[in-house]
Amino acid sequence: MKFLKITPVLLLFAVLLSSCSSVRVASDFDREADFTNYGTYAFFKPGIDKAEISDLDKKRILRAIETEMQKKGFTKSEDPDLLVSIFTKTNENINIYNNVYPYWGYGWGWNPWYWGSGFNTVSSTSEGTLYIDLIDSADKELVWQGMGTAALAREVNKKQERINEIVSKIMEKYPPGMEK
Numbered sequence: 001m002k003f004l005k006i007t008p009v010l011l012l013f014a015v016l017l018s019s020c021s022s023v024r025v026a027s028d029f030d031r032e033a034d035f036t037n038y039g040t041y042a043f044f045k046p047g048i049d050k051a052e053i054s055d056l057d058k059k060r061i062l063r064a065i066e067t068e069m070q071k072k073g074f075t076k077s078e079d080p081d082l083l084v085s086i087f088t089k090t091n092e093n094i095n096i097y098n099n100v101y102p103y104w105g106y107g108w109g110w111n112p113w114y115w116g117s118g119f120n121t122v123s124s125t126s127e128g129t130l131y132i133d134l135i136d137s138a139d140k141e142l143v144w145q146g147m148g149t150a151a152l153a154r155e156v157n158k159k160q161e162r163i164n165e166i167v168s169k170i171m172e173k174y175p176p177g178m179e180k
Contacts, residue, residue, distance in 0.1 A: 023150040023166050027173035033136065033143040035175040040077035041069055044135060047085030060160050061086055064167035065132065072174065080137050087131040090152070096122050126152045132170055146170035 029035075043062060051058060065084060066076070074082075127149060134144040148170040153162035 023148050023169040025146065025148045025169045025173060027144065027146040027170070027176070029144040029176045030142070035143075038081040038134075038136075039074060040080045041074050041082040041084050041134075042077060042080035042137075044083040044085040044133075047083075047087070047133065051086050051088050053088050053090075057159070057163070058086075060163045061130065061167065063160075064164045065171075067164070068167055068171040072171070082143075083135040083137050085133040085135060087133065089129045091127045091129075093125045093127055094122065095125070126154070128152045128166075130166055130170065132167070134174070144174060144176065146173050 043065075048058060048062070053061075065086075069076075069084070128151075129147060129149040132146045133142055135141065136143045148166045150162070150166050153159045
């Protein structure tokens with residue numbers, strides 16, 4: 001009997017925990033591009049400089065991209081096949097939960113000192129979207145774009161871990177047709 005009381009609580013906790021850490025990803029690519037020709041990369045400084053985030057977060061993102069590119073067999077080069085650029089957007093989501101009681105102080109359990117409509121709960125979360133663009137260096141044309149949207153870490157010591165997770169999920173979509 002005790003098991004039946006605890007199980008729903010554990011399931012709810014697991015759902016909440018997994019929903020907080022999810023990263024929604026998507027990608028698009030040029031169907032004419034031959035992705036087997038790309039083996040080297042460099043960061044596209046003009047594009048990265050336009051990203052409206054702190055320099056520290058830019059460094060975190062670039063480190064995570066470097067790690068993922070190396071895992072995929074790419075090497076950093078002065079004469080690259082691909083240029084890597086980033087773009088970011090952030091949204092502040094404010095959630096208001098209006099908890100209204102179905103009664104206004106009359107009826108069973110009436111209390112003359114209570115007259116109200118319940119209570120409200122307000123919470124806010126920051127959600128960020130990271131775009132990773134891979135540009136053919138010879139043609140200067142976008143050949144692949146990955147996008148990931150997720151809740152952002154507020155604690156400084158968890159930022160790199162969260163950024164690594166977001167970049168890793170985005171880069172799972174590269175090369176096209178080879179997703180896990």
